[in-house]
Amino acid sequence: MLKPHLVTVIIYFILASCASLPPGNPDNVCSLFTEQDEWYGDAQKAAQKWGIPLPVIMAIMHQESHFVADAQPPRTWVLGFIPWFRPSSAYGYAQAKDETWDDYLDGAGSWWSDRDNFADAADFIGWYCSISHTKLGIGAGDAKNLYLAYHEGHRGFQQKSYLRSASLRRVADKVALRAKHFHKQLSVCKMTSSN
Template sequence: MRDVFKALTILLVVATFTGCATAPPRQPENICAIFKEHKSWHKAVKKSQKKWGVPPHVTMAIMYQESSFIHNAQPPMRYFLFIPYGRASDAYGYAQAKKATWADYQKESGNSWASRSNFGDAVDFMGWYMNKTSRINGVSKWDAYNQYLNYHDGWGGYRRGTHNQKGWLLKVSRIVEARAKRYSEQYWQCKDNLNRGWFG
């Protein structure tokens, strides 16, 4: 009887967390549609902007590139002769934050209960990270291109210029920059309605 109760408890916990998972937006190329579908995301991004000074279009463009807005996203599994031997890194969640960097964020921000699969925590982490990028490497919080290079290669890697040996990363950073520009143009058209709660 105890084993049955234990199994039911585990199933209930799994079902609860699965039910809490937010589906990726149906129109990820349109920031207004994203925030119309997920109103709590807009509030979370605005809160992060107020706290860290990073504009919503930059945060959302980088998150889209990193996880496609999937709450439990992970790097692909690596294989050797069809045998899986682990992932490229321990990055996880909306922001694709690595464990060590996430731990630094929790310690410095005081957000010790933060979860990488929680959207609000993820955008707060991204704001914290990009704010430090601005302080450490002098990159504007509005500069999606160089913010993404720092986000991908780290502050030290960016200073050493590791990105300059990665043509693919420079191309991806331009994609992020272009998406941020589109998001900015879209957001300019709908932000007042979103802020008033008139959108949708």
């Protein structure tokens, strides 16, 4: 017979593994908010706090991690079979790099903030885009340019490093289109998703 504390540990690990599963339909923001009912309030709070529209925050997160809590860039391989280092320290829902996450913790986050926590990741994206808005003059609803600044960093955006990558500009167009789709979807389901 299993001891009560062992059962508690097993249940904890089962629940923890379920929490990191990707959502069933990441392309539909209404489905996301139905499946993960606390996410709507978390994303709405970040949007209101930083003045960045909720669909923009969600579209950037979709692009970065497809809403996978522990997303990371794939490892490189040596000789095709030896796992090596990852090309970047990007991690979590927002794919925040170590140094940028540390800046967030110093400026806006709290010591218990985690990159694999949805609320913290949404707040991070809102924070970063708010800086892009004030520092670079990008419109708060301009998902394309906010994403380019998010991907390239503020200095990279100022230096227009994105002009060297047609594929990155196509991705930024996709983020802008997804933000528009999310906005349309929210206009239909907002009342039910806030319950």
